[in-house]
Amino acid sequence: MTVERTIVWVHGDDLSPNSPPLMADSGVPAVFVFDDELLREWKISLKRIVFMYECLLELPVIIRRGEVAAEVAAFAVGHGATRILTSRSPSPRLAAIAEQIAESSGGRLRVEVVERTPFVKTARKLDLKRFTYYWNAVKNDVLGSQGE
Amino acid sequence: MKREFADRDELIAYLREEFPEAAAVDDHVSGTRGGRKAAEEQLAKLGKGKDYEASRNYVHGPVSRLSAYIRHGVLSLAEVRDYAVAKERLPEDAEKFVNELAWRDYWQRIYDDIGDGIWDDREPYKTGWHTERYADEMPQDIVEADTGLPCIDAFARTLVETGYLHNHVRMWFAAYVVHWRRVKWQAGARWFLSHLIDGDPASNNLSWQWVASTFSAKPYVFNRENLEKFTEGEYCKECPLYGNCDFEGSYERHQRRLFPDADPAVFGDGRRGPGRGRGRGRR
Ligand SMILES: Cc1cc2nc3c(=O)[nH]c(=O)nc-3n(C[C@H](O)[C@H](O)[C@H](O)COP(=O)(O)OP(=O)(O)OC[C@H]3O[C@@H](n4cnc5c(N)ncnc54)[C@H](O)[C@@H]3O)c2cc1C
Numbered sequence: 520m521t522v523e524r525t526i527v528w529v530h531g532d533d534l535s536p537n538s539p540p541l542m543a544d545s546g547v548p549a550v551f552v553f554d555d556e557l558l559r560e561w562k563i564s565l566k567r568i569v570f571m572y573e574c575l576l577e578l579p580v581i582i583r584r585g586e587v588a589a590e591v592a593a594f595a596v597g598h599g600a601t602r603i604l605t606s607r608s609p610s611p612r613l614a615a616i617a618e619q620i621a622e623s624s625g626g627r628l629r630v631e632v633v634e635r636t637p638f639v640k641t642a643r644k645l646d647l648k649r650f651t652y653y654w655n656a657v658k659n660d661v662l663g664s665q666g667e
Numbered sequence: 668m669k670r671e672f673a674d675r676d677e678l679i680a681y682l683r684e685e686f687p688e689a690a691a692v693d694d695h696v697s698g699t700r701g702g703r704k705a706a707e708e709q710l711a712k713l714g715k716g717k718d719y720e721a722s723r724n725y726v727h728g729p730v731s732r733l734s735a736y737i738r739h740g741v742l743s744l745a746e747v748r749d750y751a752v753a754k755e756r757l758p759e760d761a762e763k764f765v766n767e768l769a770w771r772d773y774w775q776r777i778y779d780d781i782g783d784g785i786w787d788d789r790e791p792y793k794t795g796w797h798t799e800r801y802a803d804e805m806p807q808d809i810v811e812a813d814t815g816l817p818c819i820d821a822f823a824r825t826l827v828e829t830g831y832l833h834n835h836v837r838m839w840f841a842a843y844v845v846h847w848r849r850v851k852w853q854a855g856a857r858w859f860l861s862h863l864i865d866g867d868p869a870s871n872n873l874s875w876q877w878v879a880s881t882f883s884a885k886p887y888v889f890n891r892e893n894l895e896k897f898t899e900g901e902y903c904k905e906c907p908l909y910g911n912c913d914f915e916g917s918y919e920r921h922q923r924r925l926f927p928d929a930d931p932a933v934f935g936d937g938r939r940g941p942g943r944g945r946g947r948g949r950r
Pocket of ligand 1: 723730731732733734735737738767768769770771774832833834835837838841859863865866867868870871872874875878
């Protein structure tokens with residue numbers, strides 16, 4: 520039986536050492552890639568990069584820069600991995616990168632998204648038209664769920 | 668990339684060299700240090716919920732300064748909430764703070780639903796001005812902190828130099844850009860994202876939209892009295908424009924002057940502004 524090899528792809532929405540993908544499989548090689556195109560497009564200034572870099576120095580990750588999909592795929596291939604764990608994020612750009620990784624490898628690389636601890640645990644669909652609707656719906660759960 | 672550095676200066680010098688384009692945008696470094704250790708130290712400084720509730724709208728008030736850590740997932744909203752609630756005798760005492768954390772969760776959920784749609788007006792402006800009447804780009808005098816308004820120029824400098832602004836300052840600044848200068852909120856939002864350490868497309872864009880009125884029932888405006896009070900006179904005390912500045916006068920005056928063609932129903936009776944109602948500074 521062959522064991523499927525895994526890597527972790529760390530991104531800027533989850534730079535915690537307790538990030539679920541890093542905890543899920545300890546000791547697995549992990550990579551973070553500064554997205555050159557995003558930095559350019561959003562004109563990100565140096566102070567944000569310094570802040571993020573300081574976060575990264577506390578994580579067991581290899582830090583790279585360039586085109587994210589290509590770098591993550593190359594990192595996975597370099598470690599003989601086919602499974603890529605990453606944290607859940609609402610960012611459409613991160614979703615697009617994940618798709619690109621799978622597509623460009625002809626489906627050999629698989630990105631698995633790991634959920635993070637939610638602020639609100641609810642199965643209900645929340646009305647997001649205005650904050651008050653949302654707040655009234657979640658308030659009791661949010662204040663009462665201490666210590667979980 | 669490199670992982671071993673003798674000290675912070677060496678790290679910064681390395682990053683300046685590696686990311687010359689980012690350094691060309693702006694080369695300052697924030698006093699807020701990255702990392703879980705720094706985040707936990709900051710969290711340990713969290714004050715009492717009731718003090719937060721009473722004074723969070725003051726620019727020197729007891730806000731947590733956790734946003735950069737939360738935005739980058741170094742601290743989760745859930746753990747910050749748990750910590751804040753555990754500190755109190757009654758969970759309700761942490762309610763205002765937890766309510767602010769909830770704003771982030773709320774914006775993230777909308778982002779999850781609409782993705783890059785956060786760059787589009789969610790609703791029409793309620794200002795009486797059509798979108799085309801707003802400028803596409805940030806005026807140079809604002810980004811260069813050269814408007815001649817000491818408060819606004821100080822806010823612009825603080826953003827660029829530190830990567831952080833207090834929530835109330837973000838609201839004033841956004842209102843100045845969108846309503847006093849009639850610039851599209853997207854232009855201001857892009858400039859904020861380039862400099863904020865906590866820059867987050869959801870919290871940032873949707874907050875700009877809230878100020879602009881493309882995601883709220885009415886435009887947010889303020890006046891000198893409000894700014895003077897919550898800055899404790901920091902800018903107004905020695906301001907050469909005092910009594911004569913762009914923000915002088917009542918909310919009603921600003922609303923009439925800035926939004927002459929707005930539907931009067933937007934402002935309700937007597938054109939009461941958001942600063943007068945129960946919702947004052949609630950964001
Ligand atoms: C025009 C404008 C742009 C903004 N852009 C951003 C942004 O890019 N990133 C960002 O994180 N926040 C943004 N905010 C929200 C808010 O100003 C900051 O989160 C807050 O000032 C950060 O300081 P703090 O950590 O001391 O906040 P506290 O008052 O101590 O609040 C605790 C935490 O709650 C969350 N929070 C508080 N208020 C809000 C709010 N109104 N919306 C969303 N989350 C909130 C933040 O995570 C914050 O760290 C913006 C607000 C405005 C008006």
